[in-house]
Structure formats: structure tokens, C-alpha cells
Amino acid sequence: MPTIIDLRRRIESVRNSQxxxxxxxxxxxARYRKYHRQVVAGRPFWHNFxxxxxxxxxxxSFPVHPFLEIRPEKKILVITITxxxxxxxxxxxxxxxxxxxxxxxxxEKTELKLxxxxxxxxAFFKRFDYQVERFIADxxxxxxxxxxxxxNSYLEYQFIFKKVDAVYIIYNEFHSIxxxxxxxxxxxxxxxxxxxxxxxxxxxxxxxxxxxxIAYLLKFYLRYQLQHFLLESQAAEQASRMMxxxxxxxxxxxxxxxxxxxxxxxxxxxxxxxxxxxxxxxEALTQQGV
Amino acid sequence: xxxDKNAHLQLKVISPEMLLVEAEVNEVQVPGLDGYLGIxxxxxxxxxxxxxxxxxxxSVDGREEKIKINGGIIQVENDKILIFxxxxxx
Numbered sequence: 001m002p003t004i005i006d007l008r009r010r011i012e013s014v015r016n017s018q019x020x021x022x023x024x025x026x027x028x029x030a031r032y033r034k035y036h037r038q039v040v041a042g043r044p045f046w047h048n049f050x051x052x053x054x055x056x057x058x059x060x061s062f063p064v065h066p067f068l069e070i071r072p073e074k075k076i077l078v079i080t081i082t083x084x085x086x087x088x089x090x091x092x093x094x095x096x097x098x099x100x101x102x103x104x105x106x107x108e109k110t111e112l113k114l115x116x117x118x119x120x121x122x123a124f125f126k127r128f129d130y131q132v133e134r135f136i137a138d139x140x141x142x143x144x145x146x147x148x149x150x151x152n153s154y155l156e157y158q159f160i161f162k163k164v165d166a167v168y169i170i171y172n173e174f175h176s177i178x179x180x181x182x183x184x185x186x187x188x189x190x191x192x193x194x195x196x197x198x199x200x201x202x203x204x205x206x207x208x209x210x211x212x213x214i215a216y217l218l219k220f221y222l223r224y225q226l227q228h229f230l231l232e233s234q235a236a237e238q239a240s241r242m243m244x245x246x247x248x249x250x251x252x253x254x255x256x257x258x259x260x261x262x263x264x265x266x267x268x269x270x271x272x273x274x275x276x277x278x279x280x281x282x283e284a285l286t287q288q289g290v
Numbered sequence: 291x292x293x294d295k296n297a298h299l300q301l302k303v304i305s306p307e308m309l310l311v312e313a314e315v316n317e318v319q320v321p322g323l324d325g326y327l328g329i330x331x332x333x334x335x336x337x338x339x340x341x342x343x344x345x346x347x348x349s350v351d352g353r354e355e356k357i358k359i360n361g362g363i364i365q366v367e368n369d370k371i372l373i374f375x376x377x378x379x380x
Contacts, residue, residue, distance in 0.1 A: 041308035048304060049374050052365060056337060204335035204367070207322055216339045217363050220374070224306040 004270070007263045011256055018252035024087065025245035032177075032238035039174055039235045046228060053221045054190065056214060065211075066160050067218045070189050075111040077133070077155070077164040078103065079187070080125075081171035081229060082118035083237040084137055089244035091172060091180065091237055092120040098182045099170045103130070113164060115151070117230070141234050148227035156222065159188045171229050172236040177243065180236035187225070190218065297331035298350055303357060303373045310357060310377075311347075318371060319346040320364055329366060336366040340375065 002010070080099045082092045099121075103112060114130050116122045119137040126132075134154075136147060158164045167188040175181035206213050301318055303311040318329045321343025329336075340362040348354050362375030 038307065042306055044302075044309040045304045045306045045374065048302075048372065052363075052372065052374070056365075204337050207327070207336065207338035208324075210337070213337050213339050213363070220363065220376075224376075227306065 004263065004266055007259060007266065011259045011263065014252050014256050014259065018249055018256070021245045021248040021252060025242055025249060028088075028238050028241040028245060032235065032242050035231060035235035035238055036174070038231055042228060042231070045224070049221065050225075053217050056217065065214055065218055067156075067188060067190050067222070070191065071162070071165045073106075073110050073165045075113065075164045076106060077113045077115065077158060077167045078106075079115045079117065079167065079169045079171075080121040081169065081233045082116070082121040082124075083233075084119045084140060086120065087244060088237055088241035089247075091240035091244075092118075092124075095170065095172055095182055096121065096124045098184070102168070102170065102184060117147075140230065144227055144230045144234070148230055149223065152223045152226050155188060155226075156219075169229055171233045172240075174232045174235040174239065177239045180240060187222070190221075297369065299329065299331055299333075300370045301347055301373075302371065303345060303375060305375050305377050307377070310375075311355075313347070314350045315347045316350060317348045320373065321345070321359070327364075329371060331369050333366050333369070335368075336364065338364050340364055340373070345373065345375075 078099070080096070082095055086092070103114075106112060112130060114125055114132045116125055116132060116135045117137070118140060122132075122135040122137050136151070140147060155167055159167060166186060168184060169187045170182070170184050172180035173183040298314050298316050299318060301311060301313050301315045302309070316331075319326050320329070320338075321327075321341050323339050323341045326343070327336075327338065340359060342360055343358075345357045345359055346354065357377075359375040359377060362373055364374075365372045
């Protein structure tokens with residue numbers, strides 16, 4: 001049975017935790033706004049560009065660009081994007097579970113290589129004997145353009161020189177504040193629906209020749225796609241953290257109110273007991289006739 | 291036959307960060323790899339790479355605007371111009 005002093009201390013400590021979670025929520029909200037703005041501002045691009053890129057590149061009759069070449073998947077590279085920091089609910093754990101499922105599925109038939117982004121993924125895959133090619137952690141959010149540029153050229157190199165046959169990315173896409181959407185996409189080779197060209201299709205001019213335009217286009221596409229994934233993941237992470245901290249603050253509030261109730265009951269009980277004792281003493285003394 | 295005075299072009303300039311321009315314009319000049327390309331209403335379908343330079347366009351109300359870019363892709367089809375670009379940060 002806790003004493004009153006124990007309870008007072010406990011309440012104080014829960015109050016302190018609540019202040020911390022409250023502050024973290026505020027910070028996450030501010031960051032979330034920033035990333036959310038960026039993701040929303042980038043939407044026109046992502047609604048129009050992939051369609052155009054794939055339509056153009058597949059309307060061609062000449063041998064396809066290396067990025068579009070689909071090979072049997074003997075060796076694949078899987079990129080997992082998580083956060084550096086925790087305290088964001090199931091953001092990392094459900095993503096890593098999904099990644100694990102995917103890897104287990106592929107493990108038998110293909111040789112797997114991994115790239116992990118974020119401390120959480122790096123720590124997680126250390127426990128298994130996967131071949132981790134590279135890991136990127138610490139301050140991913142501050143250098144998204146640099147990381148995506150560098151990683152993209154690495155991936156292109158790996159793919160074109162047939163070191164790997166496909167590149168998959170697993171990341172949390174920002175879907176809504178409530179929950180991110182775990183997304184698994186094939187980064188390379190690129191694919192899309194075969195474009196249906198109208199019959200009276202006026203053949204476009206290409207400047208310079210078509211092959212070069214397409215090569216440029218695909219490079220541009222891949223480079224920004226990676227950056228887009230990283231940004232989405234950031235926005236989703238901050239949203240998750242915001243929600244998690246909101247929940248934590250609420251829980252602390254509930255805990256405090258139940259503790260305060262208990263405290264008051266005990267205090268009341270002790271007062272009643274004391275009163276009773278005094279009363280008994282007075283009774284005893286009057287009976288003795290003092 | 292000169293360009294039709296009543297026709298105009300729908301211009302959209304989009305970068306991965308944001309939608310830069312969405313406007314009705316009379317004329318657009320873009321920096322192709324081998325020099326500037328001028329585009330008027332009724333242009334043939336075109337797909338082209340862009341180099342470093344400025345996109346210059348005259349909107350319907352006569353204003354001239356410029357955007358510095360660092361390269362990109364332009365698609366012209368049925369008087370609709372779609373430019374995907376990354377901005378030039380100086």
C-alpha cells in the first residue's frame with residue numbers, strides 16, 4: 001500500500017513526463033507541418049511526371065533503355081527507410097515487420113542485399129545475417145537532397161552493371177495523420193502500363209533525339225523519386241510521433257487523475273481516522289468524569 | 291499565315307518541390323540544349339530536353355515573366371505545354 005508521500009511523488013513524476021511528451025508533441029507538430037507542406041507542394045509533380053515519363057519511354061520502338069529492362073530476379077537490393085529516433089508509435093516496428101515478411105518470401109529464390117536508412121532499420125537488421133551493403137543513419141532529415149543524389153547514382157550503377165537485377169524500396173508513405181501507409185515499390189527496373197497511342201497520333205519532334213531525351217527523363221525521374229520517398233517517410237514519421245505523443249499526454253492525464261483520486265481518498269481516510277481517534281479519546285475522558 | 295491571335299497556350303511549369311506556374315500564355319521561350327526554342331499556339335508535338343537558362347513567357351494580359359532553371363523536360367501537345375524542371379538556385 002503506497003503512502004501519501006509516495007503518491008505525491010508519483011504524481012509529480014507523471015506530471016514531469018507529461019510535460020516532456022507535451023513538448024515533444026509540439027516539436028513534432030512543427031516539423032510535421034514543414035514536411036507536410038513540402039509533400040503537398042510536390043504533388044503536382046508526382047501526379048503528372050511518372051505518367052509522362054513512362055508513357056514517353058514506352059511509346060518508343062527502339063531497344064529499351066537499360067532502366068526499363070526486366071531481368072529474372074537473381075539478386076535483388078532492398079532499401080528500408082525508417083527513422084533515426086523512436087517514440088513514434090508503431091511507425092518503425094510495423095514497417096520492419098513488413099520488410100521482414102518480404103525478405104523471408106524472397107530469401108529462398110534470390111540473393112538479397114540490403115540498404116538501410118535510419119538507425120532503427122540498421123539496428124534491426126544487425127540481428128540477422130543479411131548482407132547489408134550500406135547503411136545511412138544520423139541526420140537523414142537534414143541532408144535529403146545529398147543522400148538521394150548519391151544513393152541514386154549508386155543504385156543506377158548497381159543496376160546497369162547487373163550487380164543486382166531489381167531494387168525494391170519499403171517505406172512509410174504519408175497517407176493521413178492517423179496512420180502512414182506502408183509501401184513497397186520497385187524502384188528499378190521502371191515499369192508502367194503500355195501506352196495506347198491514338199491512331200491519328202501526330203508524331204512528336206524530339207530535341208535532341210528521342211533516345212537521349214528519354215535517358216535524361218528517366219534519370220531525372222529516378223533522382224527525384226528517391227528524394228520524394230525520403231520526404232514522404234519524414235512527413236509520416238513526424239505525423240506518427242505527433243499522434244504517439246498526443247496519446248502519451250492523454251494517458252498521463254488519465255493516470256494523474258486516477259492517482260489524484262487515490263491520494264484524496266487516502267487523505268480523507270486518514271483525516272477520518274484521526275477524527276475518530278480524537279472523538280474516542282474525548283468520549284473516554286468524559287466517561288471518567290474529568 | 292501568322293499565328294492565330296485568339297489561340298493561346300496552356301502553360302504548366304512544375305518542379306519536384308512545387309507547381310511553379312499555371313497560366314494561359316501567348317508565347318513561351320525555353321532554353322533548349324542547342325539554344326532557345328520559341329513556342330507559339332499551333333506548335334507541333336514536341337518532347338525536348340532543356341538546358342540551363344530562363345523560361346520566358348508572355349501571359350495573355352501582356353506581362354512578361356522569367357524563371358531561371360537548371361535543366362528539365364518539355365512536352366508540347368495540343369497547345370498544352372508541360373515543363374518539368376529543377377530550379378536554378380543562385
